[in-house]
Every structure is written in structure tokens, then in C-alpha cells.
Amino acid sequence: MSVPIVFIVLGAATAFLSFFHRLRRSNSISLPPGPPRDPLIGHLRYIPSTNRAAVFHEWAKIYGDIIYLDVLGNPMIVLNTEKVAVDLLNKRSSIYSDRPRFILYEMIGWSTTLSLMPYGKRFATHRQLHRSYLNRTKCREFRPMQTLEARTLVKNLLDAAPAAYSDLINRQEATFSTGVVAQIVAGHKISSDDDPYMRTTQALRESLGRSGVPGCTALDLLPFLKYLPAWFPGLPFGTIAKECRPPLQRLYDFPLQTVQGQMENGVAKPSFLLTQLERMKENPEPRSYDDIKSAAAAMFGSTIWSSVTVFILAMLLHPECQVKAQKEIDSVVGQSRLPDFEDRQHLPLVECIVQETLRWHPPTELGVPHRLMEDDFYQGMFIPKGSTVFANIRAMSLDESIYSSPKHFFPERFLPKPTGKGGTAFRLGVWVW
16 A cells, blocks of 8 residues: 555544544534534535635624534634634633644745744744834834835836836835835845845745645645645645745745845844844844744735735725825825825824725735634533634624625724714734734
């Protein structure tokens, strides 16, 4: 019997035993509701390969705020309202902060970044690395570079011919988001599309675009597929991992090596990497070079280009919102300069447009899945240890009990009464990460 066949048989046997164990257990304990499931495979054939957040949202209308799913004996929990997400992922974070295994991302090498890392000592180290540099006070120091990159983006859009908008928007959004992060991480100012940071992040973004959402790939649902040969039909995982590894390795190595060289020559600019390397000289514990590289790479994975795209789309579809925002900016700022961060508190409608952009189409619809570390009970329902827990941010953003006409782009919903509707500000929450 070949090695791949052995793993398939073992995987099927494990799923069979797990199914009957959970079936016996669920006879006496009330699990959250969910769609009817098949013997052995559970809900495997009902979970779509795309648009899962939308399907889960439709199921929520039938089964409620918490949905239980079973895939080959592996429990999955979907949280569809902000209340249950706060109650479980925030208030009980001590048992909900772990991560499931992300098989494809392990093959790629991306699982060592904070958002995909198992809960434990190294997770705490990486979180401290980020918090020590990206605190509220420090973030205020980044405002000038953010302002400069934003103004460069706006000017280039203004100067471009309409026929070139599509290509320009794609390039400029990447330049804007990567440019800000490159300055924060490595003190590097991007000056052209041929910049090494631009080439690396673009290559990685294109490769990762084929890998799927963490926790939702076929490998995450069926881990034994990892052991099938690369020539097996319909299995692109090996090819995807092979494409992703080179640019990812460059993203790990190049910024650190560059800043180290600048330090030796006395020309390093203030940055996350410079700060961490200097601290490491003073006290090597508990961080390592790998920790610093991974923490830096994670920042490049957290760019906001998708939200910029949504904002541009919203303004094109709702020009009346743009007119109102321009009127507010003119009344507060005037026409002799561009707005900056200091004007933000005086531009309530512009702030509401930002909030509505994030709510209308959140940058992520399911967030990064969590893993329950021990059995839990909530509202009389049993949630088993080892469950993969998804926060359905799409469902939260379209919650009709909170947002009237949720599919309509309406920034005024967040303005205080009597000017607006006095709606609750949309929060992406810690469950995104």
C-alpha cells in the first residue's frame, strides 16, 4: 500500500471514529443549531468553496446567531452577531485565543506570523513586539508619512487620464499601502514601481491570492490531501506553496538584512526593525532574529489597499456622498490646503464615510479563525474543545437589528441625532485577527 493511500485510509478511519464519538456525546448535550448533516462526512458537501461568509449569513437567518458545523468529525462554530463574538472571543479570550492549523499556509511558510500563530509563548512574544512599537503614542509619529503617501496617491489620480484609471488605481493603492508600511518597518521610502519592496509584496500578493482564506482552504478541511502526490488531479497546493515561498522568504530576509547593513554604516533610519535590533543588542531575550523577521513581515500582510478600493467604488456609485464630504472639507479646511489628521475631529461626515466604507464591505469577511482550547457553554449550548471558531464579519455588518437597510451605503447612519440616525459605530473587533 503506497504512502498516500495509507494516509487516506488513516484519515477516513480517524474521521469515522471522531464522528461516532461526537454523535454519542451530542445525544446528551445540546450543541448549537445547524443544517442537517450527512453520516461520517458531516457538513462537508454543504460548505461552499467560495463566498462562505454569505452562505453562513443565510444560514444564520434560519439557525440563529451561533451555528454548529461538522466536517469529518471536526467541529466548526460560526458567530454571526457582534454580541456573541464579543461574549466569546473578547470576554473569554483566555480559551478562544488559539489558532487551528493552517496547512497550506504552513507549506508556504506564512504560519509563523502573528495572525496565524498558535497561542503560546511565541505568540505572546510577537504580540509584545508589535504592541511595543505600534502603540498609540508611536502611531502619531507615523502621521506625516501617511499624509504624504495619501497626497501622492490623490495627486497621481488627479493627473491621470480617465482611460488609465484602472491600472493606476491598482498600482497606486499598492504603492500607497506598501509605501507606508515600508517606512514604518524599515525606514524605506518607495520611489518607483520597480522598488524591491514593491516587487516582493506584489509577487507575494499575487501568489497568496490563489491560496484562499486561512482556515477555509480544502487542505484545512481535508488535511490528508497534503500527502497526495503533486500530479493528483485538482490539487494545486504544492504549486501554490512553491510560488509563494521565494517572495515570502525575500520579505522575511531583505528588510532585516538591509537595516542591519545600514546600522553597520551608521545610516539606518528610525524604524520597527532598527528599534528591535537595538533592543536585541541590549537584551537578546526573549526575541530572536526569526521573531523579528516574522513580526516585520506580518505588517506587510496587513495593508489597507482593499479598503481604498471599496472607498473609490462607493464614491463612484454614490457621488452625492462625495459632494457632501467635499462641502464639509471646504467649510472646515478651506481651499488653500488639503486636510490632515488634525482636522479629523472637525469632519464628522468624513469620519462616518470611513466607518461606512468598513461596514459596507469589510476588508475581511470571516477574519482569522480561532480554536477553542477547552469545552465551553454559552446560553445553554455546548461548544466542544478543539472547535474552529469563525466570526462572520459580513453577517455583523449586515445585521438589520443594528443597521437599517444594511446593503445601502449611507454614512449618515453614524451621525448623532438629530442630524443623523445616531447609529452604533461599526467595529471590526479583535476577532478579525
